[in-house]
Amino acid sequence: MTFEFSVEARQNKARTGRLETPHGSVPTPLFMPVGTQATVKGLSNRELAEIGSQIVLGNTYHLLLRPGPERVADLGGLHGFTGWRRPWLTDSGGFQVMSLGHRRVISEEGVAFSNHLNGDRILLTPELSIGVQEKLGADIIMAFDECPPYPAQREYLKGSLERTLRWLERSLAAKTRDDQALFGIAQGGVDLELRRLSTLETASFDLPGYAIGGLAVGEPKEKMIPAVDLSTDLLPEDRPRYLMGVGHPEDLVAGVALGVDMFDCVYPTRTGRFGYALVDEGRLNLSAARYKDDPAPIDGSCDCYACRNHSRAYVNHLVRAGEMLGLRLLSLHNLRFLHRLMEEARAAIAAGAYDDFAREFAARRWPAGAPAWFHDAMERAGMW
Incomplete structure (x- = not known):
């Protein structure tokens, strides 16, 4: 079983492509619904397929707690357990390092959590994260990372991204299945020097795909756009680029202009x-x-x-x-x-005609004029 990505059309930095996975071929750029508990809240698989969903996300941390990866594996992995036979992507649990900050302690070994369901202690390591994701059986799995909050001190960001790179090495060493594509995650917050360092080091691992992590965590758009622009400039042209946790429509239009291929967020269903x-x-x-x-x-x-x-x-x-x-x-x-x-x-x-598409979108969105950050994104992309 293979995982392949090809670029089919380009306009400046924006591009269309196709991802080939063991459970189907999907077009890019695309938005991926989030199914934290192996379900997109309130919606059936039939409804997801009818509206054009391509890849669904599952959450490693939450599925580790319940129903447990062994049970999912025994019932056919996420594809068999849920009946969603198209591609799945599972995160690594790294986002919970930030979102459950009051319940965890980070060390070189991993992240010790207090289980939010019953208070039991869990030590989530790169090895355990990959083991869980292999049992869940998603087509795309993520290396274990630390997603720092915004704002964060520069020394914290530097130590965090260096730890994430060491955890990437351990994630790769723990991986045993050849039918799953492992993506690395670049960090560095909105510090462009650290973002450059993390992206180049992550890309040096020659992985099937790469994620831009640590954004959309509260930073202003004016700071997010330069970080995305730098990331897509540095990441390989022939690999998919995944901007994690981004789902506002205007962010998608800007992200596509800057060369992003994949997005996910709870925003549409939570809203x-x-x-x-x-x-x-x-x-x-x-x-x-x-x-x-x-x-x-x-x-x-x-x-x-x-x-x-x-x-x-x-x-x-x-x-x-x-x-x-x-x-x-x-x-x-x-x-x-x-x-x-x-x-x-x-x-x-x-x-x-993406430049015209973005102008028409902006005219509908902001009749009085698009904000400066959106203009910046379009200018960086060579569209306006």
Whole structure:
């Protein structure tokens, strides 16, 4: 079984491509829904396939706690256990190093957690992370890393990225399956000198793909964009580039312009569960009273089930009544919104018209003018 990546079209830094995995071929750039507990909250596999989902993410830390990697392996890995037969990607547990900061202690050996379910101590090491991911059986697995918070002191960032590189060596040594592609993760925060160091050192391992980690953790967009631009300049042209944890529509448009191929984030489904719908202009708060009598679809330009069959008034009623269907419909729509955005981006790159696509997106998003950080991204990409 092979893992291959090919670039099919380019416009300046932006590119379209194709990922070949043991469980199917997928186009890039693409957005990947997050299924923390081996499920994208509230949505079925059929619904995910119908809206154009390609790769689903699972969470190593959470699946280690329950149902346990051995049980998943015995039931056919994530593909057999969940019934999602298309590609899976599993993270390493590194994000929990940051998000569960109050429950963990970092050492050279790994990260000691206090299990958030029952308080038991867990020592997550590179070897254990890879072992869990091999049992889960995802097509793409991630090296164990430390994701530092923002802001962080420079000395902390430097020590963190150096530890992440040592953990990458250990992750590679622990890997035994040849049907899984292991991606390394570059760190360094928004310190461009450290980001350069981490990216070059990570790329020297000659891996099937690379992730840009440690961004979208609270830093301003003005600092994130230069870090992404530098990263895509330094990473190999013939390998996929994965910007971790990024899912706001404007960030995807900017990231694609800068040469990113893969994105993931809980944003579209979490936003849906809070009663918000993603639209070209931003977000609609469908719990607001102004939509109680609105017969229009959530988004007249959207082809998802929710927009084709239900009105804003009905979804407003469901959300205000606390009915789970309303939150499911919004999650479905929000994911389809991002998938459509990526489909349109791929088509624009193939036609050599991504600059026009980005201008039209910005005009809808910000009628009074795009923010400086978005202009910066487009200029760095050679689009504007």
